[in-house]
Amino acid sequence: MITKNRLDKVFGPVGSSAGFFLFFAGLIICYFSFTGLILVLIGAFLGFTASITYVDYDKRRLKFSSHLFGFIPIGQWIIVQKDMKIGIKKSNKVWR
Numbered sequence: 001m002i003t004k005n006r007l008d009k010v011f012g013p014v015g016s017s018a019g020f021f022l023f024f025a026g027l028i029i030c031y032f033s034f035t036g037l038i039l040v041l042i043g044a045f046l047g048f049t050a051s052i053t054y055v056d057y058d059k060r061r062l063k064f065s066s067h068l069f070g071f072i073p074i075g076q077w078i079i080v081q082k083d084m085k086i087g088i089k090k091s092n093k094v095w096r
Contacts, residue, residue: 001058007051010066012095019047044069062086 009016019042026039048070054063056077065075080086 001056003055003057005053005055007053008093010049010051011046014095015046017047019043019045023047 011019021043022039023043026036026041026043029036029039045068048067050067050070052065052067052073054065056062060080061077062080063075063077065073067073
């Protein structure tokens, strides 16, 4: 069984909001010129890129990955050995 945990947006809430705005503005501008395609690509990258962690309990491995554009995973599987420990670390990350 593989568990998928979505951690956060890579560029934070402000970058994500700006990416959504650029994405939708680029979709509207695409009807008039090809310049909108550049805005769509930049907006999709900023708005949809996220950090995700997979935990595979059956094969005893985990994967921290970044999903570029929301669907292209980049990361490697790490095999959990008997001498390793997994825990939850509290984070005080804030966005200003």
